[in-house]
Amino acid sequence: MEPSLSPVQITHERPAVEADIVCVGFGPATGGFLTTLSRELLNPDGTPAFESPSAPGLPLQVLCYERADDLGFGVSGAVTKARGIRASFPDLDPAAIPMAAHVTREKLVYLLDPIGASRRSPGVRAADRLVRLFRARNHAVELPWTPGFLHKKDGLILSIGQFNQWVAGQVLGAAQLWPGTPVREALVEGDAVVGVRLMDQGTDKQGAPTADFMPGIDVRAALTVVADGPVGAVGRQLDERFGMPPGHRRHDWAVGMKMVVDLPEGVDLPAGTVLHTLGYPEPEIFGFLYVHPDRVVSLGIFVPSSFADPARTAYRYLQHWMLHPYLWRYLEGGRLRSWGAKSLQESGRRGEPFLAGGGYARIGEGSGSTNVLTGSGVDEAWTTGVLLAESVVELLVAAKPFTRENLEQTYVARRRTSWVEREGRIAGRARDGFHRGFVSGMVGMGLAGLTRGRIAVSGKPKRMPALEDYYRGRIAAADLDRIRQECNASATPLHDALMDHAGWPAIPFDGQLLISHQDALLLGGKVQAPAGYADHVVFRDPHLCEACASKVCIELCSGEALTPGPAGVPLFDREKCVHCGVCLWNCARANPDEPEGGNIAFLAGAGGLHSAEN
């Protein structure tokens, strides 16, 4: 089926409302935007500082629509320097934000492979031998020195879910925040965005109206603030409509998968502790563990797009990572509180779209603000929202419209002189080396960081290899064929069978932390899918799926929402989808109309993760 962003054929009248500013998505960027803007909307005597053109006599009408069921259901295991956040809240007391803690100590840990199943290059094996000779304890070594650009000194450990919830409480009086209300698309007239259209409700999975159909309303506004993240439907619609600036591409991605865990009694990890790991379960996979107050930790891994395993699975790798002796000594006996996953746009500034156009502006991760060298995104996203709000106020005071020219002279100009831009440029090529391999990648990052971006190791992304190529020498072709047939017959992904075959031990489920992927969805993610919305994952050309032998989309799907289908086209189960968007950048088949894209359309959708602790 060919997905379309054009309206479904309906006979019902589509209503429209007028507002002044409409925001798409509520995350740190929108938080920064609304926090800054809300302080300027009223005079000290309580009268409106700016009268609403759309509702004369009232203050500026600012709306924000968020897909998730609540504003605190965002995902990120965040440690941040919080420079921008602190600038917005100079007297910030972390105790006011549940789960927040000051960073007190940081460690970077190299993890050896304690079981011999990790796929390690000769260079990595040489490094392993060297480490084992010297100081390895618990199959790991804590690096004695880490470069300054990796530090989060004086920063904060946050639960982004809790942080979002807290910020929402600060701004609600000045803006209307509507969770559970996905935006289907931007309304584009000529070269300008004039508002948004919300998703139709009361449809079947294909989007056809049912008996209780309610067309998504059009919200027309002078300014549309697009902050729907790296895989948001509106941001990508604008990318397709207006293109990307010359030379800008979104080649680099990662999936971050995390858990929130109650540590067992007796484990003494001080709140504010930050652990980052590298080297295991595969060299390309980085890990993190951040300690919140009350013996609660956020932990997880990042699986990057440069990790060229066509059967890569974040969940199984996350469990092996937790079981590493260096970490398991803390985690054994712990209990899962929450679980989640999200895509990270790791092209950084080189994936920056046009930041503004007629009637719209882009902020947050989808605007290319993530710093891929320092591994920092929350504070950068927040700051882009602040910069836009300052620009909006400047234009309101000058009674100037939100045209492309005016937004470029204010918002884009502020971005160009900001620390987000300055540091983003240094980070620009920092991760290119990972396309050559782990060692090249680490060297490249180090060089880029130490030379402030002047030197880096080059490398270009490659298409995913075939399973046979990746597992050559480890799994015989005949065994691969058999595994593939068995998994197709049982409609299960390949990754568990392949990892078992490659020497990874079975996970010793304990029913409280080491649990099945589906239990993580239900117990940790609390995933929800309200009825009456169309499916948001659509396969553009079924023939391409039928001919695809890899089906990376199934293997890396964070919620096992994609499973083998009888005719070769994967089946999509919306009730398991966490909206991480990983399928979008893990399609092994090129889209004939857009060679850099895949065969999967990731449209606007409802529901997803329902946990407030991620």
Next chain:
Amino acid sequence: MPESFQIVVCGSVVPDPLQTLTPEIGPNGPALKNEPMLPAVLDPWASHALYEAAHLAAQFPCSKVWLVSLGPKAKLQQVMMTVAQKAAFEVIALDGSASGFTDAAETGVALAEAIQAIPDLDRSKLLIFGGWESASRGAGVTLQVVGEELGIVDQFQGVDELTVDSTGSLRILERLEGGQHQVSACAGPPALLGWATGHLPEPRNNPQTGMANMRTVMPALQRAKPVTVSAGASYSAVTLPRQQRETRILKDLSSDQVAADIIAWLKDENRDS
């Protein structure tokens, strides 16, 4: 046929039951671990009452719906972001504890006082709605106390359906045991109905309704009157039922197949024990 009703729905917030809920005894009595950080939802029983109120009001166009809520103001504010898109109402907020362990009589008196303070309330049109239970604990008496305080003697509990005939009299289905309903007739308002689940689906999010509601919701929250309700009885311990999870995802099964599957599982459990 009556021209309109004045429907007052009593309902407050409870912690989102989908979150990780761990009971503990706090300094002020029973509580949940990390309770401040838990997102809240409108009590599911009260939600049914609100949807039924909106449905009834839509049939009698001059009707009006109020939602009287006693709960922490910040939580009420958060919940309004979700509820206000589903039904048209005016909120009357009381800033206080929504814990299920507060004294039901004191809560009932506070709600009744708030209702009595509604300007131009007409008892000949007045229907008090609420949940017959609560997801926060469910003493099951708060709504009755509200009715007693207001002097409303026609009270119905476990209501699943309300119809209004051409004379304005009310026909009410109350739950009995064994899937049976008792049919009651009432001459008309004032009456109090404690709703079970009703029969209406959760309304769709209507952004227009939300925008209209928000013009009154935020001012109402800002002027929320502080209310203190005491803890009532003391509790030595509070626990949730022990859960054992064994997940299998099965789809598109008939109700008979689902029932058979559950029975087989229960039998297995019995054999193990």
